[in-house]
Amino acid sequence: MEICGSPSPFDCLLLDLDDTLYSPTIGIGRACKRNIEEFLAGKRGVSKERACSLRVEHFRNHGSSLAGLIALGHDVHPDEYHSFVHGRLPYELIQPDAELRELLRSITQPKILFTNSDRQHAKRALQRLGIEEECFHRIICFETMNPHLFGDEREASKTPEVVLKPSAKAMETAVRLAGFPPHRTLFVDDSERNIAAGKAIGLRTALVNDNPCGLLSLSNMTSACVPRPLVLLCEGWKA
Numbered sequence: 001m002e003i004c005g006s007p008s009p010f011d012c013l014l015l016d017l018d019d020t021l022y023s024p025t026i027g028i029g030r031a032c033k034r035n036i037e038e039f040l041a042g043k044r045g046v047s048k049e050r051a052c053s054l055r056v057e058h059f060r061n062h063g064s065s066l067a068g069l070i071a072l073g074h075d076v077h078p079d080e081y082h083s084f085v086h087g088r089l090p091y092e093l094i095q096p097d098a099e100l101r102e103l104l105r106s107i108t109q110p111k112i113l114f115t116n117s118d119r120q121h122a123k124r125a126l127q128r129l130g131i132e133e134e135c136f137h138r139i140i141c142f143e144t145m146n147p148h149l150f151g152d153e154r155e156a157s158k159t160p161e162v163v164l165k166p167s168a169k170a171m172e173t174a175v176r177l178a179g180f181p182p183h184r185t186l187f188v189d190d191s192e193r194n195i196a197a198g199k200a201i202g203l204r205t206a207l208v209n210d211n212p213c214g215l216l217s218l219s220n221m222t223s224a225c226v227p228r229p230l231v232l233l234c235e236g237w238k239a
């Protein structure tokens with residue numbers, strides 16, 4: 001593969017899923033926040049308003065509400081949380097994206113999905129986008145980063161650490177599983193916190209946003225801001 005006539009500087013792509021492969025404006029994120037707040041309200045016995053501020057606090061201090069609840073000693077299994085928060089999402093809002101599908105298929109380097117979401121959510125979102133799971137070399141998701149939260153090991157610690165982007169441990173896990181040098185790996189995500197963590201571990205990064213004027217040359221970049229849809233990011237990547 002070449003970029004504008006030059007060999008690609010990347011051997012591997014690490015791609016975020018939510019709000020990266022589809023737009024944040026379609027309503028999935030909003031529905032997800034609502035579900036999290038309902039879960040928190042039920043679990044903690046707090047008002048709607050308090051659940052909203054708790055969600056923000058947990059995200060800021062622990063990376064997610066699930067991580068916050070576990071850190072505070074609440075007995076919550078990840079499957080219970082994910083089936084409530086993701087299992088009830090209006091997936092019909094995610095529309096098939098043939099352009100993205102073709103783009104991903106045209107990129108010959110290994111593509112790895114790297115998401116904080118659970119595997120079932122990743123599968124359903126990809127299915128709705130019309131992108132085959134096989135398009136990805138592998139999927140690194142909640143279960144991949146947190147095997148210690150499932151099975152017998154869970155009993156070993158009552159307050160286990162939940163590993164999620166943007167923690168260094170999550171980034172190290174992704175780089176190790178990807179199997180390519182960080183400086184030859186392009187990490188694409190819509191979160192500034194995640195992108196900063198990617199840079200810290202030596203990944204080359206692209207922050208996705210909705211600015212249609214944000215496109216810039218990828219040939220020599222170590223960091224960039226690129227617009228959604230992802231197809232614009234990679235127009236120059238086709239061999």
Ligand SMILES: [Mg+2]
Nearest residue numbers: 016018019190
């Ligand atoms: Mg995202």
